[in-house]
Amino acid sequence: MSTSHYLETALGAARAAEAVIRRYWEQGVEVTLKADESPVTRADVEAEEAIREVILERFPEHGFYGEETGKTRADAEFIWLIDPIDGTKSFIRRTPFFSTQIALMRGGELILGVSNAPLYGELAWAERGQGAYVNERRVQVGGVEHLRDAAISLGNVKSLAQGPAWGALGGIVGEVNRTRGYGDFCHYHMLAAGQLDLVVESDLNILDVAALSVIVEEAGGVFTQLDGRPLGLDSTSVLAAGSAGLHAEVSRRLTV
Template structure:
């Protein structure tokens, strides 16, 4: 596929971050807690800096919203959304379920996404109108339309367990064919590749899923918040499905 300068830059930035992450993976890191009690390492900070240098060297007029450095140029038409290591806890515990997330938003609309999981061995990307790709191979969501035939993956369901959403999730789990909990980038890659049919997740922010939403949608899927609203900067939950029909059925079941 032909890649825009934006996507080329995003892929270059993801590879620059991968070099940093692999170095720290070998050397080890010190861990500290942020104000919200979530962990952060030198690898997170250094990887974000590597991404920032690549992107802003190419597009100095663009805004930048990074997990570790916050927002700049909020008035800019284009804003890059970055999570240098989504899954820091996995990185710390030396499991491969972490990734670098890079997305580009123009005036509130997401244009592209890159999701690179170097220790897992997968890089996925997508650009509006260009399809979704995984390790250089074009991918598509599956064709399941009924809950009874669907494989679902759940992630970060703590807030659902604490509130009214738990009952709705229970109704879905009682109907689907198979339930797993792959989590993080992994279940979205699998959804886009047709290996899963439905993902439900809570306790997240836009930097975790902006890139993944473009990948799933370009693979033919539907990606919204749990209430069916479109993704925006305030998103905190996800209902993603491989087909519009399955998304509709899951949303109706959640609502009871």
């Protein structure tokens, strides 16, 4: 497996963030609230600073869009999309369902993704045209075509229940083979590896899923917003599937 300079840099940045995260995981960290009342810690901020240092040392002309530090050079051809700890609430409560998300966008197209979940023990990555990997093993979606055979995972169920597609989603859940709610990075890693067939999620932002979308698509899956539109910087929902047929069926039913 060959890696580009971009992927080498992203993996190095993920390792730098992991060192920060593990230190605070072991010693503990104070929690504060942002303006939107979501939690943030020194681990979030310092992990993003570590990522920024690695990336911009190698590519100073690139743009950077971080969860904690905002946007710089937003008009650049290459823009890095960063969530240093996606799943801060899990980190705070000392459960391993959090990850570092690093994606690279070129001219509006997502071309690279790294998803590192150090306490869970999985590092996933993908680059356009190069396949998807979890812990250095190439992975592929399951390819299930029919709801009756599919395993689905739901994320942010509270906001899904408040949305217009809740009734249709209930019908889908009633037809699938298995329903779970793994959440955050975990169900996307599982989808890419053929361990799940559908993921439906709402109340998120592009920094949460940009890297994961590249990983799922390079594993052979389909990754869009709930209404079937491609991901963009303003995306707030996901419909991801392990086959085009399954995605088309669920998308049709959710948007009727």
